[in-house]
Amino acid sequence: MNPIAVVFKKEMLEILRDRRTLIAIGLAVIATPAVLFIISQVATKTATQAYTVGYAGDVPTGLDILFDATGLKLEKVDAPAEAAKQQVDIGLVFTASGVDEYYDPSRQTAQLADVRFQTVLSRYDAAKVAAALQQKGVDPSILNPLPVSVHPLSSPTQAASNSFLSFFLPYILITMSFTGGLSAALDASAGERERKTLESLLLTPVPRSQVLVGKILAVSTISLAAALAAIASMLIALSRIQFGGGTFSAQLSPVATIVMVWAAILLAASFSSLTVALGTLARSFRQGQAYATPLYFITIFPASIVLFIPDFNPNIAYYLIPIFNAVLLLRDAIAHNAVGWEQLAVTSVSLILTGTLSFYAALKLFTREALLVRS
Amino acid sequence: MTESPHEVGGFAETSRGPLSKPAVKVDRLEKTLGSNHVLRGISFEARSGEIFGLLGPNGAGKTTTLRVICTLLTPDAGSVEVLGYGTRVSPQEVRRRVGVVTAEIGIYPRLTARENISYFAELSGLMDGEVHRRVDAVIDRLDMSSFAQQRAESLSSGQKQKVAIARAIVHDPPVLMFDEPTSNLDVLASREIREFMLESKGRGKSVIFSTHVLHDAERLCDRVTIIHQGRVVASGATAEVRGGFKDLEDSFLSLVGAAG
Known part of the structure; x- marks a missing residue:
C-alpha cells in the first residue's frame, strides 16, 4: 500500500477511536439545532406573549x-x-x-x-x-395622498432566509472547519511527540513529506466532515423550526451549495495544514491547544466582522485575504445567489496558497533535528 | 562508501563470526547540539553476529551516537555506514536495515498491539501479503498472541515493551540497536529483553546495546566501547576492556576517572 494511504488509514482509525474528536463533532451537530430551537422558542414566546x-x-x-x-x-x-x-x-x-x-x-x-x-x-x-x-x-x-403598491421581485420570505443564512452559514463553516479537525491535528503532530512515537515513525524509510501528507489528508477529512455535518444539521433544523410563528426557507441554491462545498474543502485543507504545522511546533497536545486559541481568533474574528456589515461591498483585493475571502464568497453565493468568476478564482488561489505554505512550514518543522532533541 | 551495499532482506545480509565485515562502521563522528559539543570524534565498528556494547555514564553521548547511526541526526563531521550504506547518501536504505528499541516505549494507545506492529511493517516497505505473515511471525516469536488484539492503552509495561520490540524487528533488520532498553522495566521484562538480544545475536544480527548498567553489559556483550564526554576512552573485547579489574564496573570507573 502507498505510504500516504497507510498513514491516512492509521490516522483515521485513531481519530475515529478518539472520544475528544467524536464529542467535538457530535456537539457541533447537536449544538446548532439546539441554539436555533432556543432562539425559535424565544421568538415565538415574544410574539405571542x-x-x-x-x-x-x-x-x-x-x-x-x-x-x-x-x-x-x-x-x-x-x-x-x-x-x-x-x-x-x-x-x-x-x-x-x-x-x-x-x-x-x-x-x-x-x-x-x-x-x-x-x-x-x-x-x-x-x-x-x-x-x-x-x-x-x-x-x-x-x-394617504401617495398610496404605494409594493411588488417584491423575489420572495420576501426567501430573502429574509438568505439574509439569515448568509450570516450564520459562513460562521459555522469556518468555525467547524477549524475546530472540527483541531483535536485530530494536534494528536497527529504534537501527540506523536507526547506519546514518544515520533522517533519510531521517523525511523521508517518513508519520506517525511509523505507521512505529513497522510496526516493532513486525515485531518482534512475530519475537518470537512465536521463542517458539512454541522451545516446539514443546521439546515435540517431551520426547515423544521418555526420562528415567531413564521416559516423559514432553509434551501440553498445550487450555486450556493457548490460554492459552500468548494469553500469547505479549501478551508479544511488550509486549516489542517495550519494546525498540523502548529502542532509540530508544540511539545504537547496542551501546548498545541494554547497556540491554537489565538490562531482561532486571528482567523475567525476579521471574518466574523464582515458579517455584521450588511452593505460591505469589497473590491477584489479583499478576496486575497485568506479565510476572510471564503466568508465573502459564501455571502455572495447565499445572499445574491451569484458568484463572480474573478472572486472565485482569487479566493481559490489564495486559500490553496495558504494551505501550500502551511504544508511547507509543517514539513520544515517536521524535518528539523530540534524536534527530536527537544522531545 | 568503502563496501558494496548488501541486498535488502534481513538475514541474507548478516554473516556470523567476529572476523566478519563490520555491519556498522562509525568513523570520527562529531556532533554539536545547540551549544553542547556532544560527540568529539567517536569511532567504532559493530559486527554481525555479536552484541556490541556502547557504554558510558549518562550524558556521555550514547543516545546521540545511536541517533546519528539510524539517521535521525546528521553528523557535523565524520561518517557512519550501515552494511555499506552511508547515512548521508542513503538514509532511507540505512533505515530499512536498522531496528531501534529505546527505553521510552512510545506506542499508539488507541491501536491494538497488532495494529501498532502492522503499521510499522507497512511503513517499512513490506509487500501487502508479507505484512500479514511477518506480523504473525513476530507475534508468535515474542509470545504476544494473548494480547495482540488488545488496545495498547490497556497493556502492561512489559507487554508494551514487547510491542515496541516487535515494531522494531517486524521488517527483520540486520542491525538492532537497544538504547537503555531495560531502564523502565521490571526484572522479568528486563530478562526477556536480554534473552531476546542473545537470540538475535544467535540469528546473526548485529546487536548494539547502549547502557550504563555495566553488569548487563559484561554478561551480554562480546565487545564494548566506553565513551565519556563525547570521546572513546576504551574499546575492545569485553574481557580486554575489563583488564585486570574485578569487573567491568571497576574498569569503567578507573577509565572514566582517568579521563576526568
Whole structure:
C-alpha cells in the first residue's frame, strides 16, 4: 500500500477511536439545532406573549378591543406610575385631554409593551380620524395622498432566509472547519511527540513529506466532515423550526451549495495544514491547544466582522485575504445567489496558497533535528 | 562508501563470526547540539553476529551516537555506514536495515498491539501479503498472541515493551540497536529483553546495546566501547576492556576517572 494511504488509514482509525474528536463533532451537530430551537422558542414566546397595562380613568370606547386584540391586558390600578415600576409593564392614565404613559425603559417587557401600545394608538387615531372625516362627507383616503403598491421581485420570505443564512452559514463553516479537525491535528503532530512515537515513525524509510501528507489528508477529512455535518444539521433544523410563528426557507441554491462545498474543502485543507504545522511546533497536545486559541481568533474574528456589515461591498483585493475571502464568497453565493468568476478564482488561489505554505512550514518543522532533541 | 551495499532482506545480509565485515562502521563522528559539543570524534565498528556494547555514564553521548547511526541526526563531521550504506547518501536504505528499541516505549494507545506492529511493517516497505505473515511471525516469536488484539492503552509495561520490540524487528533488520532498553522495566521484562538480544545475536544480527548498567553489559556483550564526554576512552573485547579489574564496573570507573 502507498505510504500516504497507510498513514491516512492509521490516522483515521485513531481519530475515529478518539472520544475528544467524536464529542467535538457530535456537539457541533447537536449544538446548532439546539441554539436555533432556543432562539425559535424565544421568538415565538415574544410574539405571542401578553403584556399588562395598568390604567386609571376611563378607557375610550373601542380602544379596549384593540388592546385585547394585540395582547395588551388591561388591569385597573390606583397609581399607574408607581405600578409601572414593577407590578405592570406600562401604566396609563386616561384623562379628558389625552393619555399619560408611564414605563421603565430599562425593562425589556416595558419596551415591548410600549411598542405595542404605540401601534394600537396609531390604529385607533387613524380609525377615529377616518370616522370623523366620513361624518363630514370627506373621503378618508385624503389622509394617504401617495398610496404605494409594493411588488417584491423575489420572495420576501426567501430573502429574509438568505439574509439569515448568509450570516450564520459562513460562521459555522469556518468555525467547524477549524475546530472540527483541531483535536485530530494536534494528536497527529504534537501527540506523536507526547506519546514518544515520533522517533519510531521517523525511523521508517518513508519520506517525511509523505507521512505529513497522510496526516493532513486525515485531518482534512475530519475537518470537512465536521463542517458539512454541522451545516446539514443546521439546515435540517431551520426547515423544521418555526420562528415567531413564521416559516423559514432553509434551501440553498445550487450555486450556493457548490460554492459552500468548494469553500469547505479549501478551508479544511488550509486549516489542517495550519494546525498540523502548529502542532509540530508544540511539545504537547496542551501546548498545541494554547497556540491554537489565538490562531482561532486571528482567523475567525476579521471574518466574523464582515458579517455584521450588511452593505460591505469589497473590491477584489479583499478576496486575497485568506479565510476572510471564503466568508465573502459564501455571502455572495447565499445572499445574491451569484458568484463572480474573478472572486472565485482569487479566493481559490489564495486559500490553496495558504494551505501550500502551511504544508511547507509543517514539513520544515517536521524535518528539523530540534524536534527530536527537544522531545 | 568503502563496501558494496548488501541486498535488502534481513538475514541474507548478516554473516556470523567476529572476523566478519563490520555491519556498522562509525568513523570520527562529531556532533554539536545547540551549544553542547556532544560527540568529539567517536569511532567504532559493530559486527554481525555479536552484541556490541556502547557504554558510558549518562550524558556521555550514547543516545546521540545511536541517533546519528539510524539517521535521525546528521553528523557535523565524520561518517557512519550501515552494511555499506552511508547515512548521508542513503538514509532511507540505512533505515530499512536498522531496528531501534529505546527505553521510552512510545506506542499508539488507541491501536491494538497488532495494529501498532502492522503499521510499522507497512511503513517499512513490506509487500501487502508479507505484512500479514511477518506480523504473525513476530507475534508468535515474542509470545504476544494473548494480547495482540488488545488496545495498547490497556497493556502492561512489559507487554508494551514487547510491542515496541516487535515494531522494531517486524521488517527483520540486520542491525538492532537497544538504547537503555531495560531502564523502565521490571526484572522479568528486563530478562526477556536480554534473552531476546542473545537470540538475535544467535540469528546473526548485529546487536548494539547502549547502557550504563555495566553488569548487563559484561554478561551480554562480546565487545564494548566506553565513551565519556563525547570521546572513546576504551574499546575492545569485553574481557580486554575489563583488564585486570574485578569487573567491568571497576574498569569503567578507573577509565572514566582517568579521563576526568
